[in-house]
Amino acid sequence: MKPIAKKPSPRRFHQARWDEPVIFELSQTGQRGVLLPPVEAEIEKQVGNPAQKLPEALRRKKPPALPEMSQNQVLRHYVRVSQETLGVDLNIDIGQGTCTMKYNPKINDQLASTPKLTELHPLQDEVTVQGILEIIYRLEGMLKEISGMDRVSLQPGAGSAAIYTNICMIRAYHASRGDAQQRDEVITTIFSHPSNAAAAKVAGYKVITLYPDPDGYPDLEALKAAVSDRTAALLITNPEDTGIFNPHIQEFVDVVHQAGGLCFYDQANANGILGITRAREAGFDACHFNLHKTFSTPHGCGGPGAGASCVTDALAPFLPVPTVEFDGQKYSLNYNRPQSIGKVRPFYGVTPNILRAYAWIMSLGADGLREVSEVAVLNNNYLLKKVLEIRGVSAPYAKGKHRIEQVRYSWEKLTAETGIHSEEMAVRIADFGMHFWTSHHPFVVPEPMTLEPTEAYSKADLDEYVAVLRQMAEEAYTNPEIIKTAPHNSTVHHTHHDPFDDPDEWAVTWRAYLRKTGQTKRE
Amino acid sequence: MAGKKLGLIVNPIAGIGGRVGLKGSDGLEIQQQARALGAVPLAQERTAAALEVLHSFTGELELVTAPGEMGELVAQKCGFSPQPISGPQRDGGLTTADDTQLAAQAMQEAKVDLILFAGGDGTACDIYQAIGSNFPVLGIPAGVKIYSAVFGITPKDSGELALAFLQGKGVRIHEAEVLDLNEDAYRDGQISTHLCGSLTIPYRRRRVQNQKVPTPASEVVQAQAIATDVVERMTPNQAYILGPGTTTRAIAEHLDLPKTLVGVDIITRDKLLVSDVGEQQILEMLSHRPLKLIVTPTGGQGFLFGRGNQQISPRVIRLVGRENILVVCLASKIAALRGRPLLVDTSDPKVDKLLTGYVEVVTGYREKIIYKIAY
Numbered sequence A: 001m002k003p004i005a006k007k008p009s010p011r012r013f014h015q016a017r018w019d020e021p022v023i024f025e026l027s028q029t030g031q032r033g034v035l036l037p038p039v040e041a042e043i044e045k046q047v048g049n050p051a052q053k054l055p056e057a058l059r060r061k062k063p064p065a066l067p068e069m070s071q072n073q074v075l076r077h078y079v080r081v082s083q084e085t086l087g088v089d090l091n092i093d094i095g096q097g098t099c100t101m102k103y104n105p106k107i108n109d110q111l112a113s114t115p116k117l118t119e120l121h122p123l124q125d126e127v128t129v130q131g132i133l134e135i136i137y138r139l140e141g142m143l144k145e146i147s148g149m150d151r152v153s154l155q156p157g158a159g160s161a162a163i164y165t166n167i168c169m170i171r172a173y174h175a176s177r178g179d180a181q182q183r184d185e186v187i188t189t190i191f192s193h194p195s196n197a198a199a200a201k202v203a204g205y206k207v208i209t210l211y212p213d214p215d216g217y218p219d220l221e222a223l224k225a226a227v228s229d230r231t232a233a234l235l236i237t238n239p240e241d242t243g244i245f246n247p248h249i250q251e252f253v254d255v256v257h258q259a260g261g262l263c264f265y266d267q268a269n270a271n272g273i274l275g276i277t278r279a280r281e282a283g284f285d286a287c288h289f290n291l292h293k294t295f296s297t298p299h300g301c302g303g304p305g306a307g308a309s310c311v312t313d314a315l316a317p318f319l320p321v322p323t324v325e326f327d328g329q330k331y332s333l334n335y336n337r338p339q340s341i342g343k344v345r346p347f348y349g350v351t352p353n354i355l356r357a358y359a360w361i362m363s364l365g366a367d368g369l370r371e372v373s374e375v376a377v378l379n380n381n382y383l384l385k386k387v388l389e390i391r392g393v394s395a396p397y398a399k400g401k402h403r404i405e406q407v408r409y410s411w412e413k414l415t416a417e418t419g420i421h422s423e424e425m426a427v428r429i430a431d432f433g434m435h436f437w438t439s440h441h442p443f444v445v446p447e448p449m450t451l452e453p454t455e456a457y458s459k460a461d462l463d464e465y466v467a468v469l470r471q472m473a474e475e476a477y478t479n480p481e482i483i484k485t486a487p488h489n490s491t492v493h494h495t496h497h498d499p500f501d502d503p504d505e506w507a508v509t510w511r512a513y514l515r516k517t518g519q520t521k522r523e
Numbered sequence B: 001m002a003g004k005k006l007g008l009i010v011n012p013i014a015g016i017g018g019r020v021g022l023k024g025s026d027g028l029e030i031q032q033q034a035r036a037l038g039a040v041p042l043a044q045e046r047t048a049a050a051l052e053v054l055h056s057f058t059g060e061l062e063l064v065t066a067p068g069e070m071g072e073l074v075a076q077k078c079g080f081s082p083q084p085i086s087g088p089q090r091d092g093g094l095t096t097a098d099d100t101q102l103a104a105q106a107m108q109e110a111k112v113d114l115i116l117f118a119g120g121d122g123t124a125c126d127i128y129q130a131i132g133s134n135f136p137v138l139g140i141p142a143g144v145k146i147y148s149a150v151f152g153i154t155p156k157d158s159g160e161l162a163l164a165f166l167q168g169k170g171v172r173i174h175e176a177e178v179l180d181l182n183e184d185a186y187r188d189g190q191i192s193t194h195l196c197g198s199l200t201i202p203y204r205r206r207r208v209q210n211q212k213v214p215t216p217a218s219e220v221v222q223a224q225a226i227a228t229d230v231v232e233r234m235t236p237n238q239a240y241i242l243g244p245g246t247t248t249r250a251i252a253e254h255l256d257l258p259k260t261l262v263g264v265d266i267i268t269r270d271k272l273l274v275s276d277v278g279e280q281q282i283l284e285m286l287s288h289r290p291l292k293l294i295v296t297p298t299g300g301q302g303f304l305f306g307r308g309n310q311q312i313s314p315r316v317i318r319l320v321g322r323e324n325i326l327v328v329c330l331a332s333k334i335a336a337l338r339g340r341p342l343l344v345d346t347s348d349p350k351v352d353k354l355l356t357g358y359v360e361v362v363t364g365y366r367e368k369i370i371y372k373i374a375y
């Protein structure tokens, strides 16, 4: 028998590519996935027609226009679509910087799918759900310890929702002191996650953004010029999305506090600082975590992640209701909090993710969490060294310094020398079954690429990823056409971004699509 | 597909100064000096790179070119059969701005679908002066100085964009600022751009030197957001001096008022008081009513005062007072500064000093940044 031949590096890849219609187009009138038996006479006699018991206002006049399909069609559709994705379970997913795409242990999914959890009803009596309340309460306790804050709410369904929860609490705090009208400005930085500015705007604030100083740090002098008696809060991410930790963070906090503002710490980038530095010691009044990043729960493809809002005692009265309380014997839900901002989400949070995060932290312990951060930082700095050896790449700012958990690189030199843009590289990399993300807009770092290796990947994984980047850079110099015309082996097609600010050119629902294309029903 | 007509103008001496370090090619003397240093103009090879792409045009493409070195020759070399416009043919590096302008006018009259021109900021200015802001044109970057946002990022990008535009592939057009740089000052190590006008260009994100920074919202939308914010702050009866630029013009547009693009105008919330004023007129008005000032920096270098808005003199600035100056700027222009401060050069060092420090810059609706001014 011959030994199996060695495979080339980088490894070859070819993705499925289906001409798969939108599910609404697959619909055929009358097709059914499940045929329900008629209601038995006895049951009908006992129950009557339940639909008639619904209040008039809740009854649909017309049935919803859902796709009508058989089971196997539905299955086929979604399996095909799933073959056209990349993700943390398939590829070396270190290219979605700022998103902390770490491995999500499958055992935690198993725990989350146990009927003990899935069969719970959110309206069940407290005494019958002591177990999950205990887990919520204990996870809150762990996050208190990790952040140094006094109270935590796990109700927000994502990081941005947690930021929004925090800014709402800050607004309520100023209102409680009669300051809400006057304090109408929120300060953030350009390398803070844009959700900080966005959440503040949704909460009705004017937003002031600070640009970095020449070293890439937020500019303290600019902050001093920005604060006033109109400052409601500073919302700042640290480490910022460049992977640079702001060493003057405490001075930032002091300047804002002196002006009477509060300080919120976006800790979605906490994967490199667990057990090393905390919001409390830097003087913050509030912070948040993304459980679906740092604490290893799935990102949910933009669906339910899980956020945690953490606050000091001064802000605790404003936490969303209900809070989970423990009197030493029994867990309970407390709605009686007159200063609460109310609810930010139905019920109590994304419980399956709360359970996963709890399990993940329990499996590691305090020392394990610190080790997670140490390995994440080590991986990142190894990657930094390797990537900088590639032709055409640089890492603007903080020259010669180490980074925390991610780096925003720049292909600027490669673009100048080859005409290939980072967005074209980002399409080409899909041909290798990999992915990278550029950055938020505007591109303050030109031709950006943001990589975050987390603790989950081995040296061999990182080397494999780097080999792909190196090969692409080589192609840019020697065979740019292959990049310009990519993708060749992947499903991704080119999308045109130009019409994005013209609402007539896009639709987010099928109904809107039909209306905007002048069709009533697709033939 | 219906036939299309493409105009082509090459400024044959564009870029000649660059490779020998002369920082520009304005003026015959510089051009001769450059040739003496062994310079070869880049314009032909750069034009060729853009034209190559146009071979994939499906349908009939008629190429209307300026004569000789100004387009005809390179088009032939690339395998096209160009129709040169009539006019004098001056080769051997003797072409002038007039030739560019005449060619542009002839192409406008010939109703070409798009004028592709190879050159730099100076060439773009010439074209603007010849045919104004409303005719679709696109630059192939070939000059030494490229600060205007009317060029493809690379010659190939220009070709690809022109191709997509001619084939009607959903390419939009928008108005972009044309800047020019004073080359004498540039050679002395100073950079000074001013707004020279604007051109209408086909536009696709990441294909145009959009001051090199893409933003999620188009510049038009950004400028509208800024205008909405500024108008919200304006008080009745207060008069405002509006500096030059498309961003300040958006404020006037929001109020349904006319505004000169490169001039300075004075408005209130409901009417235009005076258009295209000089320093004296501003001072005159200041002598009987207080004025506030709204300015936007030049693209590229970020000059707030002293470039293309000298009407807003040191005396005007003093009388208005720093606290009454409102700075507005697209976020993309700020990002393009790459951390460099905004600049002032009013020719009065005391006023320059007065202006330095941190300033609020309105970048969107209820959005502002804190940015540094230096001199």
Ligand SMILES: Cc1ncc(COP(=O)(O)O)c(C=O)c1O
Binding pocket: A098, A099, A158, A159, A160, A161, A192, A193, A195, A237, A266, A267, A268, A269, A290, A305
């Ligand atoms: C620093 C930072 N803050 C906030 C968020 C927002 O979190 P989410 O995507 O869960 O809303 C992210 C997510 O990428 C982030 O990186």
